[in-house]
Amino acid sequence: MPLNSKIFAVCAAAMMVSSAFALTPTEKKVEKERISAEYKSAKEQCKALKGNAQDVCELQAKGHEKVALAQLDYKAEANESNRHKLAKTQADTAYDIAKEQCDDRTGNDKDVCKKDAQAAHVKALEVAKMAEVRNDPAAKPSDMANARKDASDKTREADYKAVKERCDALNGDAKDACTTDAKRRFGQ
Structure with a gap:
């Protein structure tokens, strides 16, 4: 597992642990806006890169957004369905990024x-x-x-x-x- 994926998984786990209380609809909306802003900022930083490095960067930004939204859903409503959705999103995101990183090889x-x-x-x-x-x-x-x-x-x-x-x-x-x-x- 690449270092970025490990860091990503640890951060995701830490955020899940900190979700002790459900969010109000207003708090959830604010969090969604924050997540969206972070994604746009991260994607903008990817424009400085070229080739596959840019593709990997963009996938990491999008993946972080997907995981953050799944974590938000779990934080808002901590049920088994949302927990499973979060775990699947984390796995799918890590896989997509890892596959893209392979494109640098031959x-x-x-x-x-x-x-x-x-x-x-x-x-x-x-x-x-x-x-x-x-x-x-x-x-x-x-x-x-x-x-x-x-x-x-x-x-x-x-x-x-x-x-x-x-x-x-x-x-x-x-x-x-x-x-x-x-x-x-x-x-x-």
Whole structure:
């Protein structure tokens, strides 16, 4: 996980913890306006950059806005639906930014970068799904077990694809050994 994504996640978690009281409609409107102003300012700063750096900057600005709006919804109404929406927004935003950062690379290195980003995205989404099941008062223990199994299967598949992509950079026997090892490690 890139440093920006880690910082982003820590800030998001800190803001969620600080949301002890619901907002009034007026407070929510003011916060939306502040978020919008921050987005416009951040996007304006991106104009000084060129190429992919500008694209990444703009995605980070837009992602910060999306996450801030999802946090605002959660702060205004702290329910499981808004918590799940926030977690999904954070995962999707981090994934979009990571994919865009891969565009600076070429060849297999770019492909590996994208598979790693996809694997991180799958993991984040599965964690959010498991939390949703765990916090559902109507969920049975078997529901949580099924969610864990599903998350494990999807995460293992995404990790396998990322490792397999790394194997593609190799040739001959080394590639065959790498692919065989990946299949064995990830049960493919």
